[in-house]
Amino acid sequence: MALLSGFVLSAFVLLAFAAPTVEYLSGHNSSSVDLLNRFASSSPSHLLGTDELGRDVFLRMLHGGRVSLLVGFTTAVLAAIFGIAIGIPAGYFGGWIDAALMRITDTVIALPLLPLLIILAAVDLTKLGIEPVLAHAPELSLYRIILIIALVGWTTVARLVRGTALSLRQRDFVLASISQGASHSRIMFRHILPNSISPILVATTLSVGNIILLESVLSFLGLGIQPPIPSWGNMLTNAQELIYEAPMLAVWPGLAIFTTVVAFNFLGDGLQDALDPKALAR
Amino acid sequence: MVETAMTRYSIQRLAESVIVLIVMSFLIYAIMALMPGDPIDIMVQSDPNLTSADAARLKALYGLDQPLSERYANWFLSAVRGDFGYSRIHNRPALEILVPRLANTTWLMAASLVLSLILALPIGVYSALHPYSRTDYLINFMALGGISVPVFWLALMLIIVFSVWLGWFPAGGMHTVGDNSLIDSARHMVLPVITLSIASIGSLTRYVRAAMMEVMRHDYIRTARAKGLSTKTIVFKHALRNAMIPVVTVLALSFGSLFSGALITETMFSYLGMGKLIYDSIIGNDYNMALVSLLFATALVLVSNLAADLAYAWLDPRISYR
Numbered sequence: 001m002a003l004l005s006g007f008v009l010s011a012f013v014l015l016a017f018a019a020p021t022v023e024y025l026s027g028h029n030s031s032s033v034d035l036l037n038r039f040a041s042s043s044p045s046h047l048l049g050t051d052e053l054g055r056d057v058f059l060r061m062l063h064g065g066r067v068s069l070l071v072g073f074t075t076a077v078l079a080a081i082f083g084i085a086i087g088i089p090a091g092y093f094g095g096w097i098d099a100a101l102m103r104i105t106d107t108v109i110a111l112p113l114l115p116l117l118i119i120l121a122a123v124d125l126t127k128l129g130i131e132p133v134l135a136h137a138p139e140l141s142l143y144r145i146i147l148i149i150a151l152v153g154w155t156t157v158a159r160l161v162r163g164t165a166l167s168l169r170q171r172d173f174v175l176a177s178i179s180q181g182a183s184h185s186r187i188m189f190r191h192i193l194p195n196s197i198s199p200i201l202v203a204t205t206l207s208v209g210n211i212i213l214l215e216s217v218l219s220f221l222g223l224g225i226q227p228p229i230p231s232w233g234n235m236l237t238n239a240q241e242l243i244y245e246a247p248m249l250a251v252w253p254g255l256a257i258f259t260t261v262v263a264f265n266f267l268g269d270g271l272q273d274a275l276d277p278k279a280l281a282r
Numbered sequence: 283m284v285e286t287a288m289t290r291y292s293i294q295r296l297a298e299s300v301i302v303l304i305v306m307s308f309l310i311y312a313i314m315a316l317m318p319g320d321p322i323d324i325m326v327q328s329d330p331n332l333t334s335a336d337a338a339r340l341k342a343l344y345g346l347d348q349p350l351s352e353r354y355a356n357w358f359l360s361a362v363r364g365d366f367g368y369s370r371i372h373n374r375p376a377l378e379i380l381v382p383r384l385a386n387t388t389w390l391m392a393a394s395l396v397l398s399l400i401l402a403l404p405i406g407v408y409s410a411l412h413p414y415s416r417t418d419y420l421i422n423f424m425a426l427g428g429i430s431v432p433v434f435w436l437a438l439m440l441i442i443v444f445s446v447w448l449g450w451f452p453a454g455g456m457h458t459v460g461d462n463s464l465i466d467s468a469r470h471m472v473l474p475v476i477t478l479s480i481a482s483i484g485s486l487t488r489y490v491r492a493a494m495m496e497v498m499r500h501d502y503i504r505t506a507r508a509k510g511l512s513t514k515t516i517v518f519k520h521a522l523r524n525a526m527i528p529v530v531t532v533l534a535l536s537f538g539s540l541f542s543g544a545l546i547t548e549t550m551f552s553y554l555g556m557g558k559l560i561y562d563s564i565i566g567n568d569y570n571m572a573l574v575s576l577l578f579a580t581a582l583v584l585v586s587n588l589a590a591d592l593a594y595a596w597l598d599p600r601i602s603y604r
Contacts, residue, residue: 107302109535110587112579114542115560119310119576122564124318213432217546220434221561240438247442254435261430269426 005263064230078150083157091165121223141226164196198275206268209261367570387555394478406490428484437550454552493525534590
């Protein structure tokens with residue numbers, strides 16, 4: 001299953017990368033409006049038909065996938081970096097640093113995330129002193145969503161890394177390094193981090209699926225990726241009002257989100273089994 | 283001795299939760315101050331007779347010209363006295379709006395929790411007792427699928443199939459106008475409850491399976507087998523009870539994500555609960571309402587986490603607490 005998921009994901013990533021090429025080859029443009037050709041059904045020239053403005057749904061899906069996957073990967077990596085920055089010092093230093101950092105982590109885990117993300121997404125950036133022109137650019141919605149999801153999504157990695165750091169700290173090679181007078185940062189970066197890579201990898205893979213889910217729901221609610229940039233989430237916003245006229249418009253983007261998230265979850269599960277020595281013993 | 287340690291632990295955790303709640307109230311207050319517009323600006327926009335001098339006077343009157351810390355202190359002092367201000371959209375005290383919404387959300391979440399448990403427990407146990415069988419793989423596949431479905435899309439699909447095509451259930455709302463029967467309300471809850479439950483059934487099944495498999499490997503299970511006890515007795519009297527300890531914890535800890543799910547579900551089905559209230563008041567710039575409903579949601583989640591911690595300590599005498 002994990003292998004199949006890997007194939008599916010690679011195919012999605014390839015398609016997303018190839019979106020401009022496909023666009024060129026098909027002779028259509030994902031954002032070109034064709035009002036005479038609204039709600040067209042599937043045909044060789046429009047694989048998945050057209051939407052309420054006559055735009056090609058398949059091409060929009062590809063572009064949406066580009067955005068969703070980009071947000072998923074970037075946010076997961078950013079969140080992992082935050083998690084590492086919190087988890088390694090906590091596990092390595094222990095004591096009150098550990099207690100304080102883990103208290104914060106537990107608190108963030110306990111919060112109702114979606115309402116928080118909604119108010120963070122609704123923040124008026126001009127009040128933070130950002131130029132209005134810049135603050136209302138659709139591209140900014142991309143960076144904003146990456147940042148706010150990463151701000152709440154680092155907890156799993158932090159806890160895992162803290163756990164491994166805690167056990168690695170007592171291992172002989174770390175003790176040897178300490179006795180040789182290595183600095184704290186050298187031990188943390190050269191010894192602890194490389195040895196915690198496998199749990200980080202698993203947690204990050206599993207988190208991509210979750211992040212894509214969060215991104216899609218925020219975009220769906222109109223608070224994430226802003227049109228005209230297509231994302232699987234905001235494609236569904238319009239589709240919701242058209243469920244009587246064109247139910248298929250609501251099916252495709254959701255199916256894409258679902259497939260991607262399932263694939264990431266299976267891949268993460270597979271990685272976990274492959275990297276966890278305990279799983280082999282069973 | 284045990285009693286006092288437990289009591290001390292409970293008090294300490296309770297105090298921590300209160301501190302977290304106060305910190306959160308400040309953070310939310312500060313973020314809300316960054317949201318577009320402010321109440322007086324909205325008033326000015328809707329009333330052409332207001333001059334900018336009037337607006338400034340109103341701002342001074344309501345204390346909006348003061349620094350954030352001052353405003354927060356004022357809000358906090360009224361809040362502890364039970365005054366959470368007026369809702370801008372509803373023109374009534376925010377707390378008055380909140381309470382019935384809270385009840386509706388409780389109904390929704392409780393129904394979903396019961397449904398999830400009824401389904402996830404037997405499925406998870408079956409899966410754990412037949413590990414790596416074909417059925418187990420199928421169950422695992424479906425459970426992962428349940429976790430991976432975007433909740434809002436699931437809601438859309440259910441509406442398309444069961445309301446638009448089949449017409450079995452209403453697509454949204456709480457009850458049909460003029461029909462106050464219980465059956466009508468229940469019909470309106472079917473789709474929201476299914477929507478909210480799919481993800482929790484998936485994750486709960488996986489937890490039950492993992493916990494059950496862990497327990498079945500213990501020596502006391504082997505001892506029970508060696509004594510000649512029936513599989514039924516072993517599973518239900520020995521294993522399941524122990525497996526429930528982590529499951530109960532996970533259940534209480536997943537309260538936060540269940541609430542997030544409820545927010546989406548309520549918004550999709552126009553179900554008048556807390557989640558929709560939070561969403562509507564944030565979108566509608568209803569500051570007092572958004573603040574108090576967010577805080578209540580946070581408090582609920584904190585209480586459920588506290589309950590999880592205490593239940594954990596209480597269910598399992600082997601746990602030692604600091």
